[in-house]
Amino acid sequence: EEFRQKIADAHMPEEAEKQSLREMDRLSKLNSASAEYGVIRTYADVANVIGHPDALRAVGGADAVINIGDDHSTVPTRTRNAGRIRPEHALGDDGWKVVVKGAERVAEAVKGETGLRCGLHHHGSTWVETPAEVERFLDMADPELVGLCFDTGHWMLGGGDPVAGLRRWAERIQLVHFKDFDPAVVARADAVMYERKKRKKALKAAQASA
Numbered sequence: 713e714e715f716r717q718k719i720a721d722a723h724m725p726e727e728a729e730k731q732s733l734r735e736m737d738r739l740s741k742l743n744s745a746s747a748e749y750g751v752i753r754t755y756a757d758v759a760n761v762i763g764h765p766d767a768l769r770a771v772g773g774a775d776a777v778i779n780i781g782d783d784h785s786t787v788p789t790r791t792r793n794a795g796r797i798r799p800e801h802a803l804g805d806d807g808w809k810v811v812v813k814g815a816e817r818v819a820e821a822v823k824g825e826t827g828l829r830c831g832l833h834h835h836g837s838t839w840v841e842t843p844a845e846v847e848r849f850l851d852m853a854d855p856e857l858v859g860l861c862f863d864t865g866h867w868m869l870g871g872g873d874p875v876a877g878l879r880r881w882a883e884r885i886q887l888v889h890f891k892d893f894d895p896a897v898v899a900r901a902d903a904v905m906y907e908r909k910k911r912k913k914a915l916k917a918a919q920a921s922a
Contacts, residue, residue: 745789747807747839750782751814769826777887778822779833779861780815781840794836795869795898803839811839812852819857831861831886836869843872850884860884865891869898 716736735752742749769776785791793801803811819830832849834840840849846867850860862885864874878885 745787747782747803747810748814750786750839751810751818753783753786754780754814754818769828772828774827776828777859777861778819778826778828778830779887780818780830780858781833781835782811782838784835784837787837787839790839790841791837794841795871795902797842797845797870802845807839808848808852812849815849816854816857823857829859829886830857831859833861833889834863834870835866841866842870843867843877845870846877846881850881855884859886861887861889863889863891865889865893868893868895 716733739749739752742752789801790797815830815832822828822830832840832846832853834846834849840846846860850858860881862874862878862881866889867874867877878888
């Protein structure tokens with residue numbers, strides 16, 4: 713309902729509105745942890761703004777970049793393991809095809825409606841977090857449609873060296889989010905989560921023995 717209201721409030725062109733509502737029907741039938749769910753939410757978010765291409769161009773100019781990517785913290789496994797993603801937490805081949813094709817579809821719509829570019833924003837607690845995942849995405853995605861919004865903080869959270877990442881993907885980078893990253897903060901957050909898990913486990917054990 714949140715997105716349906718956004719669509720109504722956007723006053724987008726008729727065809728764009730119809731397509732967005734069709735996507736909402738599909739979204740209502742999907743598991744929120746699926747790759748396709750995240751792709752459709754991204755499509756819906758972007759559809760709400762590309763209905764006003766003149767305003768976008770006026771605000772950002774020809775060099776503006778639309779950041780795309782699935783919503784963070786919507787997949788429990790990825791959220792619990794943010795900053796320590798292992799291969800078993802990754803998408804399968806079919807999931808990768810959904811994510812990449814979905815991003816290309818969004819980017820093509822943005823380009824067609826506004827002439828603006830789209831860049832993947834890799835992010836903790838999403839399907840594209842680690843340098844290896846960014847590399848797989850970019851290797852699969854059409855470089856004419858999707859570039860990279862390089863985020864120094866999230867690159868480090870994913871286990872990468874931002875200087876090496878900037879050099880590796882210089883030709884695909886369209887925008888840089890220059891952020892600090894403090895491993896000590898991550899360590900403190902991990903410690904808090906560990907203590908919460910310990911207390912939860914102890915409470916369950918106490919309830920079971922009562």
